[in-house]
Amino acid sequence: MPGLGFQISRPAAFLAEDLAAIHIRCWQQTYGAIVPCHILARTSLAEQTAKWQIILADPSRIVFFASTHEGELAGFIVAGKPTEELFDGIDGHIAALYILPAFQRRGLGRRLLGAVAQDWIARGGKSLALGVLAQNQPARLFYESLGARLVRTGTYEWDGFPLDDAIYVFENLAEIAEGLLLQITP
Ligand SMILES: CC(C)(COP(=O)(O)OP(=O)(O)OC[C@H]1O[C@@H](n2cnc3c(N)ncnc32)[C@H](O)[C@@H]1OP(=O)(O)O)[C@@H](O)C(=O)NCCC(=O)NCCS
Numbered sequence: 001m002p003g004l005g006f007q008i009s010r011p012a013a014f015l016a017e018d019l020a021a022i023h024i025r026c027w028q029q030t031y032g033a034i035v036p037c038h039i040l041a042r043t044s045l046a047e048q049t050a051k052w053q054i055i056l057a058d059p060s061r062i063v064f065f066a067s068t069h070e071g072e073l074a075g076f077i078v079a080g081k082p083t084e085e086l087f088d089g090i091d092g093h094i095a096a097l098y099i100l101p102a103f104q105r106r107g108l109g110r111r112l113l114g115a116v117a118q119d120w121i122a123r124g125g126k127s128l129a130l131g132v133l134a135q136n137q138p139a140r141l142f143y144e145s146l147g148a149r150l151v152r153t154g155t156y157e158w159d160g161f162p163l164d165d166a167i168y169v170f171e172n173l174a175e176i177a178e179g180l181l182l183q184i185t186p
Pocket of ligand 1: 104111133
């Protein structure tokens with residue numbers, strides 16, 4: 001079974017800096033060929049850690065991380081209510097989903113998404129939307145393979161730099177949550 005050497009957990013506050021560090025690494029590795037490097041270089045570890053401290057202190061956020069049984073972080077997902085009205089009828093938003101390259105294609109993205117789907121259903125949610133850079137084809141294929149529906153293409157401004165983006169919606173949350181082998185530790 002793919003991903004069985006890993007566990008999916010909810011992070012404690014002390015992990016803010018570790019999550020910030022892999023967040024920055026994932027950005028650089030994912031967007032190096034898409035986003036100008038001076039924009040990627042703007043984010044410091046201290047700034048990103050401060051953002052993660054706010055995320056981890058907010059009970060309305062759903063956060064899970066994947067790690068090896070030895071404790072090495074492999075990836076994470078952040079979701080919750082949309083901070084702005086994304087679409088009529090869409091009640092949830094996946095704000096970030098990143099797996100370090102060394103751990104991709106082992107089923108961790110699917111399991112993290114499933115953990116969020118399960119939690120969002122438990123909170124009464126029905127759907128989850130997300131934005132992805134249009135050129136990020138591997139991520140688009142991942143979302144599409146799990147049943148996401150493309151609802152809009154447009155432009156996303158990253159620090160004032162315009163980038164083509166695509167908005168997807170998952171309405172098959174029960175299906176995504178169901179297909180999982182979850183090992184969530186409190
Ligand atoms: C996109 C991402 C989250 C997917 O997570 P993952 O753990 O690598 O994907 P999974 O192993 O769970 O894949 C599940 C299914 O999605 C599809 N899929 C995943 N990656 C794919 C790729 N690169 N190309 C085509 N299909 C892909 C496959 O159908 C796969 O099932 P299979 O491996 O049995 O064929 C991960 O690769 C990642 O973090 N990428 C870099 C960061 C990023 O782009 N994040 C999204 C920002 S919006």
